[in-house]
């Protein structure tokens with residue numbers, strides 16, 4: 001298999017083709033209307049492993065509530081998680097919060113200006129550092145995310161199915177990304193490469209007929225792809241328990257959950273399902289697991305008998321639900337059940353209090 005660009009293709013050709021395409025076809029996304037490094041940082045962290053459509057809504061609420069790194073640093077973790085609710089991978093929010101506090105405490109409230117210096121922030125790796133430095137400050141560093149890696153492998157005719165962890169594979173991708181980089185407009189170039197991967201050079205169905213760099217591509221759709229990760233399936237059931245305008249929520253112990261600190265509906269014991277049919281059944285995917293989730297109405301008197309003990313429980317007034325750090329699943333089902341009337345968290349997230 002060939003292992004470089006087509007003989008007639010130069011980085012300059014590719015830059016001309018891709019830059020023209022990006023100027024005409026780029027999606028109008030809120031974080032592309034700014035070069036404010038703090039806003040770019042927030043958007044890059046949110047976009048890791050989360051779809052753009054979900055991020056648009058959450059990004060705007062987040063930067064409205066925390067418009068500066070100082071505002072984020074001063075916020076309580078509860079408030080940060082509430083604004084992150086629905087994005088998943090909540091460790092990102094905690095690291096972002098810690099990084100904001102680090103910036104205020106140690107860097108006089110100023111984000112570092114280079115990729116190398118940005119790496120000192122908690123939760124900022126090579127990809128995020130290069131994205132912030134190139135887009136906000138124009139540093140000529142190439143971004144390599146999953147989309148860019150796929151585009152480069154196909155352009156160069158490299159095997160995409162090669163083990164992701166191979167350091168030699170990673171090194172040659174980074175070298176090629178650096179060779180192709182438009183050093184005059186690095187931020188635009190990096191975004192154009194990511195946009196091509198996200199909208200044209202798709203993982204399983206690349207749109208080669210409309211691809212702006214097809215003439216320089218070694219594979220043009222004739223490539224091996226990574227096998228799709230096998231999804232597991234699970235059935236779970238949650239209790240919908242209501243009392244005097246309030247609903248019972250719980251937080252599972254940190255050792256039991258991938259979403260510590262987030263509120264959800266109490267888990268039902270699998271061995272003793274309620275006799276009545278579920279109020280609602282939904283599908284919900286978390287990482288490599290597809291859940292089929294059943295929601296059952298449970299009377300307050302049956303809580304201890306039917307639910308799994310061990311979580312911290314609180315009654316929450318329905319009017320306060322929107323401002324809580326709810327799991328994405330809890331937000332989804334409470335909305336479908338008509339208990340949560342607005343998707344966006346309140347401007348000031350509410351604290352949960354016990355309801356006697």
Ligand code: SF4
Pocket residue numbers: 151154155200201202206207208211212213214215217218219220221222
């Ligand atoms: S021609 Fe096809 S495979 Fe090559 S970069 Fe474009 S979309 Fe990807």
